Amino acid sequence: MEPFSHLDDLGHPRMVDVGGKERTAREALAEGVVLLPQTIRDALFSGTTDKGDVMKVAEVAGIMAAKKASELIPLCHNISLDKVEIHCELLPKENRIKITCNAASKGVTGVEMEALTGVMAAALTVYDMCKGIDKGMVIQNVRLLHKIGGKSGDYRVSEEEHE
Amino acid sequence: MEPFSHLDDLGHPRMVDVGGKERTAREALAEGVVLLPQTIRDALFSGTTDKGDVMKVAEVAGIMAAKKASELIPLCHNISLDKVEIHCELLPKENRIKITCNAASKGVTGVEMEALTGVMAAALTVYDMCKGIDKGMVIQNVRLLHKIGGKSGDYRVSEEEHE
Amino acid sequence: MEPFSHLDDLGHPRMVDVGGKERTAREALAEGVVLLPQTIRDALFSGTTDKGDVMKVAEVAGIMAAKKASELIPLCHNISLDKVEIHCELLPKENRIKITCNAASKGVTGVEMEALTGVMAAALTVYDMCKGIDKGMVIQNVRLLHKIGGKSGDYRVSEEEHE
Amino acid sequence: MEPFSHLDDLGHPRMVDVGGKERTAREALAEGVVLLPQTIRDALFSGTTDKGDVMKVAEVAGIMAAKKASELIPLCHNISLDKVEIHCELLPKENRIKITCNAASKGVTGVEMEALTGVMAAALTVYDMCKGIDKGMVIQNVRLLHKIGGKSGDYRVSEEEHE
């Protein structure tokens, strides 16, 4: 049996048939971080501007991108999302911005890709807004923390992975 | 002076004026990796399918996403790209797929965001195509390696960062 | 209690959770007008071209934009529309084009934004097609006239507002 | 001569040929207002949330939509924008939010439609975020205030129109 459901027996890519799957409540929580050089970290605290403004633009970007996951990821189903919540949190001691994105939908496919896409777009937006100061940011640890619903059941990242 | 050019003095987000900047040849190289659980690594080698097929779909996704960077990143300028090259390479000993994306344009803004967006979308596509086997993948180390052109000049990631 | 459901307690924007809402038949009717300088009004009647052609391009634009409402409005849910009808009507005595857009969907969120977006895009298209003659057009009175369905029930603009 | 350049002699819509036009610096300033019912006006001042948050989401939406003008308006040229600035300002005494959008580009077509589209999307976003409180908002007076560059020269709305 071919383990990659997105490829048929001859290797042709396909959007797999979910027509026979049951509609259930689906939810996914993804996260990622943007590591900040000291220069950016300092700028976020020295500006006259509310540092939250960078985070808010990134949050809006993440929500909008979550709705576009199926436009970016070729074999991802296009679905209607019931919810997207995203938080960009500046952790000043750790010189990083932590991003979490939570998506939900009642349907026949999971929403992991939507949550991950939300994190990615928010991280890229942080990068874009801070790159004039320093280009040495690194986006790290983008992954799925938790998912609920669907045939494969619930998933939670194992503790040892989740430092 | 406000260090974040994407915010004006009152904190309003803006797409900064590049009208006065000079047209120069711009290039950017970004990279990232997808860490693979052993299950996926094995599946990529055990399938009847050419394992390159996963990589190729991801590469196409990355190129298409690079062209859409300005749709995803709110304050990023929409530009015409002259080139996008992307490589997804399976490093079997290290249980990872390494992605590099190289973008170029002759214009008044850099192409860092386009290169980074290409990496991101390719990484997400790998995740999507392999998540049926295992959801424990992690996208790591997405960053800019190198850029050429523009007023801020060339940039190259420092050696100690570039393990 | 926070009155803006699109912001959480800390002010983070979010796409609100509609997962628990009931699927009902939703409908919304929006309108707007484009005020025409005399020059444009005359041109619409003096041309050899059927003046309906401007209106028809605007109607097509409005329908297509209604389907894109969730791409333009950050916290708007992406949904499948069951119907979009739009009319651009030249009112020659009043030197204006009146636009109405009617959208419908069976789902968990209203379709007000889709109807309003349809009106807006049609109005902008009229502006675009006539601006070569005179740039003094004004888009006025874009609003919701009527909506049906959903927990908040029916809505109808009050008479005194609806001159 | 046919006064509508977007229609050929037989009434076929077309994107007019700008290949022979000169590249000049173009700029456009558009505005519009959202009239707020008292309920919304009060909510903006009574919430625990910073009322600026509604405005900021709208500003991000406006900037992103300005980049998409040519996707919404059928005969509008797709161009690279050099700048987009947008301000949503709450005028509490007048129960309204005033939106201005300023776009610029060096090119062969004007940027009026981009500026107007930015105003429209910001206005729709305000509507979307406040409609849970009251649906009686009205978007008014969306128009071009000023434009610079191009063969038709500068344009400024006349004083009597600009109350």
Place this chain on the structure above:
Amino acid sequence: MEPFSHLDDLGHPRMVDVGGKERTAREALAEGVVLLPQTIRDALFSGTTDKGDVMKVAEVAGIMAAKKASELIPLCHNISLDKVEIHCELLPKENRIKITCNAASKGVTGVEMEALTGVMAAALTVYDMCKGIDKGMVIQNVRLLHKIGGKSGDYRVSEEEHE
């Protein structure tokens, strides 16, 4: 009675109301061919590159375009697809690439346009990737082969048409 449901009695285009239609399983199969000049046919067999690579990029393009059918076709409903499968097959004796696209959805509208759009985008992608060798390709015979579901029932192209 007006035979074109996409136009109302006055000729206004509309997205027809499918709100009253029943949700059924829908499926559509479309096909098309790209006729190849001998130069391209030979190049596909002489290159050091796997000739399947052209086909695979085209297949990815077709799947992504099927999801975008409603963005391209003004009066086409935007729906969630359950499945998209596409095959690009090089028929070397006949100097042609044959493309088939199969789409499915459970819903109130058919998926013919999605399947046809998938074929079209794959054909255009083949054209794009081979046009550097010879521009004399022709896209032929794009049509619906088969559809299942919906009020109008099943459809199968008649034998005499299907050489």
Place this chain on the structure above:
Amino acid sequence: MEPFSHLDDLGHPRMVDVGGKERTAREALAEGVVLLPQTIRDALFSGTTDKGDVMKVAEVAGIMAAKKASELIPLCHNISLDKVEIHCELLPKENRIKITCNAASKGVTGVEMEALTGVMAAALTVYDMCKGIDKGMVIQNVRLLHKIGGKSGDYRVSEEEHE
């Protein structure tokens, strides 16, 4: 030497580097036809609706799609178009609609794909608007007729091909 410039030596897809190419005036003319079953041909002449309305919606769709060619075709450069003209002409004796699309741009890449995409989207739109009457339409003969500009010089379809 690898004949397919869109694939590198290892078969990775790429958007080829056009940074070193000269900006020249580019133009392309593409065509295609939709063969109409008698039922549709008759309906176009029997309706109370102006038969031109079907054609006009298709023309608008074609123009909008030409601007989106690079979103549909993975390795196609995203460019600013200077002109798009499209004509859908009903040829009643031949039971067909003939579509031609003419695109132009001053730049470093050709506009063949934009012209072909315009034809394709117009043809699909005709199909969509008439499929309620009969699904037996066939899109035929989509090809490039003529192109001007660029290093490869002018191209004109040979007479024997152009029946």
